[in-house]
Amino acid sequence: MATPTPTSLADDAPALAVPPAGRSRRRRSARRGHPATPYLYVAAALVLLIVFTYIPVGSMFWYSLTVWNGLSPTKEFVGAQNYIELATRPELFEVLKVSLYYIGASFVQMALALYFATVLSFNVRFRNLFKGVLFFPYLINGVAIGMIFLYCFAPGGTLDSVLALIGLRDVQQQWLGDPGVINFSLAGTSVWRYLGLNFVLFLGAIQSIPAYIYEAAELDGANRWDQFRHIILPGIKSIVGLSFILAISGSLSVFEIPYIMTGGANGSETFVIQTVTMAFKFHKFGLASAMAVVLLVIVLLVTWVQRKLFPDEKVNLS
Amino acid sequence: MTLSERLRAWTASALKYLSLVVACLITVLPLAVVAMGSLKTNEEFLTTGPFDAPGDWFNFHNYTTAFTQGGMLTAFANTAFILLVSLAGTIIIGSMTAYALDRFEFRFKQLVVLLFLLATLVPGVTTQVATFQVVNQLGLFNTRWSAIALFLGTDIVSIYIFLQFLRGIPRELDEAAAIEGANSFTIYWRVILPLMKPAIATVMIIKGIAIYNEFYIPFLYMPSPDLNVISTSLFRFTGPFGAQWEVISAGVILVIVPTLIVFLALQRFIYNGFTAGATK
Numbered sequence: 162m163a164t165p166t167p168t169s170l171a172d173d174a175p176a177l178a179v180p181p182a183g184r185s186r187r188r189r190s191a192r193r194g195h196p197a198t199p200y201l202y203v204a205a206a207l208v209l210l211i212v213f214t215y216i217p218v219g220s221m222f223w224y225s226l227t228v229w230n231g232l233s234p235t236k237e238f239v240g241a242q243n244y245i246e247l248a249t250r251p252e253l254f255e256v257l258k259v260s261l262y263y264i265g266a267s268f269v270q271m272a273l274a275l276y277f278a279t280v281l282s283f284n285v286r287f288r289n290l291f292k293g294v295l296f297f298p299y300l301i302n303g304v305a306i307g308m309i310f311l312y313c314f315a316p317g318g319t320l321d322s323v324l325a326l327i328g329l330r331d332v333q334q335q336w337l338g339d340p341g342v343i344n345f346s347l348a349g350t351s352v353w354r355y356l357g358l359n360f361v362l363f364l365g366a367i368q369s370i371p372a373y374i375y376e377a378a379e380l381d382g383a384n385r386w387d388q389f390r391h392i393i394l395p396g397i398k399s400i401v402g403l404s405f406i407l408a409i410s411g412s413l414s415v416f417e418i419p420y421i422m423t424g425g426a427n428g429s430e431t432f433v434i435q436t437v438t439m440a441f442k443f444h445k446f447g448l449a450s451a452m453a454v455v456l457l458v459i460v461l462l463v464t465w466v467q468r469k470l471f472p473d474e475k476v477n478l479s
Numbered sequence: 480m481t482l483s484e485r486l487r488a489w490t491a492s493a494l495k496y497l498s499l500v501v502a503c504l505i506t507v508l509p510l511a512v513v514a515m516g517s518l519k520t521n522e523e524f525l526t527t528g529p530f531d532a533p534g535d536w537f538n539f540h541n542y543t544t545a546f547t548q549g550g551m552l553t554a555f556a557n558t559a560f561i562l563l564v565s566l567a568g569t570i571i572i573g574s575m576t577a578y579a580l581d582r583f584e585f586r587f588k589q590l591v592v593l594l595f596l597l598a599t600l601v602p603g604v605t606t607q608v609a610t611f612q613v614v615n616q617l618g619l620f621n622t623r624w625s626a627i628a629l630f631l632g633t634d635i636v637s638i639y640i641f642l643q644f645l646r647g648i649p650r651e652l653d654e655a656a657a658i659e660g661a662n663s664f665t666i667y668w669r670v671i672l673p674l675m676k677p678a679i680a681t682v683m684i685i686k687g688i689a690i691y692n693e694f695y696i697p698f699l700y701m702p703s704p705d706l707n708v709i710s711t712s713l714f715r716f717t718g719p720f721g722a723q724w725e726v727i728s729a730g731v732i733l734v735i736v737p738t739l740i741v742f743l744a745l746q747r748f749i750y751n752g753f754t755a756g757a758t759k
Contacts, residue, residue: 203575206573206575206595209572210594210632210635213633214632214633216613221608281499294503297506301738302713312513319508319529416604437699450608453609457601457605457606461600
């Protein structure tokens, strides 16, 4: 028979809802009798969680205390030596400065998202078109975005041509070749990619504020700026806070855009790229693990601060 | 309204539309340039500017090259396989876990919930150095199953979405089915799962787009060219087609078109899905 609908189940005619053939088997365990049942349902997810999250985290701590090339069957236990090496080689932490560009960019991104969400929450012609266009980049494949912007920043590419068109030929430069400029270019690409998500989240939060509040405010003579400050901003405070923390932990673990576009060349290397290179290119799994542990601790700290500041919103980093 | 007030309102409105149009131009222009470039011949690409229209709007030669020499066909097949298996697995495993956590009382329930919550704090990208060893030990390295296992294993958002939705399904339904003699699996399979269709749609959208776009996992775990997915295939275009931007452009457009179609068809669900998935 077909899938039982709610009404047929609530009905007082059991014979209709349950086919007779399966009846005896079903009756035996009718009361969810066996105590092992719930464990069977969570087993698959739990095994996957342990194998692909907890074992890696645990073994990462262990590797970080050893010298190991990732291949040999033996690891040499060295205690805190990798951490001491990290602390005494400032160039390994230097790359964290690159994250500052992305953190700065995320401020710009939040401000723009907030502006466009506010504007589009009021009556605007072609609202859905604007919303769609601004959001779509978030859905695009990261490698495709990397290629699009490689061409955009290429000498004589999209950006240079636009600048020539509007008479700003003097501003043209080596967007990806100059170490002083490259991180601005890459962080800008990141804004282009992620603006849409923030914008849609903010817009959703603004639109969940009931319309009568605006109407009441308008009756009281509040203008758009008053409405923004006293109705919209408090209404979306927690989602903005959450997005900020996500942006900061995201900025600390930037990988895709710089790796795809430059491979970390010209001073665009980030902490994660450095970790991956250390492990898979230089085969220093111990040191790479120590770096990953440090990053994990920093990200956990940021999340902890967020929980303190905005206790009612939870963070998802996966 | 006085004249100056009207003037001010008009200016504000004009600036608002101007800012929207500029933002849309910045979004669309890099894409449009690549789309036009994909229709140019190699010589045309080198001699014309980015904004010059292609001589022949129906020159799909670069697309043929991307498909045949670039191996995009294999890449799409691999992506489709990984996508289907991972999505089916995510839906079954995620909904079963949510079912157990919401509808049953058992001894280590709090511990299990805590394990899932703690895991959401660990950003996957930081642990790859060690995850690599696990995947290697399991013999999954350089197989499609490595990506599938990792997509299934690091998925907590879908469990959360299913859990949220399940809380809204009245327990009376399960109880009525139980009185009629249904066992717990029958209740899950024939009552709960069919009612969770909206949550399944949300998970399929969020997870599907994430898997389609994933670069890091296939790049790290499936280096063999036969196992290229669309991300890694496009990434490896830069080697053989390094000097042929028109072929790379065609590859980029090939990767974006399915996303665009899905977006246009499912816009409303996509906005709702991401709002539900990001703000847990």
